[in-house]
Amino acid sequence: MVCLAVSIFFLLAQYSEWLASHDMLIGFLAFLAISAMACVIALPAALIAMFFLEGIKIIRREGLKPTNLLSILFAVLLFAYLSVWPMLGSSGTNTIGNFLYGIVSFSALYLLSLMAMYSLSAVLNLLHLKKKRNADYIIVLGSGIIGAKVTPLLAARIERGIDLLRHNPGALLVMSGGQGPGEDIPESQAMAAYAVDHGVDQSRIITEQKSVSTEENLMFSMELIDKENPRIIIVTTAYHVFRALILARQQGIRCIGFGSKTKWYFTLNALLREFAGYLRLTWKKHAVVIGIAAVISTLSLILKIIGIIFTLMRLPH
DSSP: OHHHHHHHHHHHHHTHHHHTTOHHHHHHHHHHHHHHHHHHHHHHHHHHHHHHHHHHHHHHHHOSOGGGGHHHHHHHHHHIIIIIHHHHHHTOOOHHHHHHHHHHHHHHHHHHHHHHHHHHHHHHTTOOSOSOOOOSEEEEEOOOEEBTEEOHHHHHHHHHHHHHHHHOTTOEEEEEOOOOTTBSSOHHHHHHHHHHHTTOOGGGEEEEOSOOSHHHHHHHHHHTOOSSSOOEEEEEEGGGHHHHHHHHHHTTOOOEEEEEOOOHHHHHHHHHHHHHHHHHHHHHHHHHHHHHHHHHHHHHHHHHHHHHHHHHHHSOO
């Protein structure tokens, strides 16, 4: 939108004489430029409103739990960063205070940019032109069961796996999930039973029963795969696909990811949780970036202080 507005501005400037006789075209270009900038300005407000309202919705439907507060917390922090934070910076005159303000501002902007890139990457990895990929294995990641009952979230993953199995007739379905607290049987057993009830031949199902995390889902599932250079599809909830692919890449697993659908309000909150999980995986490299910025700012501050000292020394006493 910014590029569109700037491009139109230069078009108006470069062809101003010719456009002077085309009032309607000038009006149309001006309308496009104003609309583009309005979208840029309105986007933060729309994001804040969307996350706040969906945050309220998830609390009403899923209960008041710390993990369900992420949407509202993000909306509040983004509002504070865009409206309150600039006022704090404009009122500061202390050199050290301005230095700290700059470091915090850069860190916040860096994390917001990183989150935008993460979200875009997550969406791009969900786009597939076809379901038929000549896959050898379709690994469905577990997400917890209640007793021996498959939850709606897990059922959506299994149904997505079954759908892909129909389009990849040579593939085997790997149900991945061990037994956790509150579970009467391993998740994979409940997942396999659900798939059989929905028409899948038992001979096309492999169960992995030791894992209790996404990392272990992938690691222990690969131990059950004996084919060299297999074509692998990973199936999980849409918001979880990108982080699962990152974990798979860290383990050297070549695969693609397909996502199952879930409710929008839950997706927004879960995406924030997934981004936090991504930061836990990659915090060192991001700490280096922020650290380099802090070092540069520190050197600039030291040079500024040295300049002030020399200026004071030159002043007549």
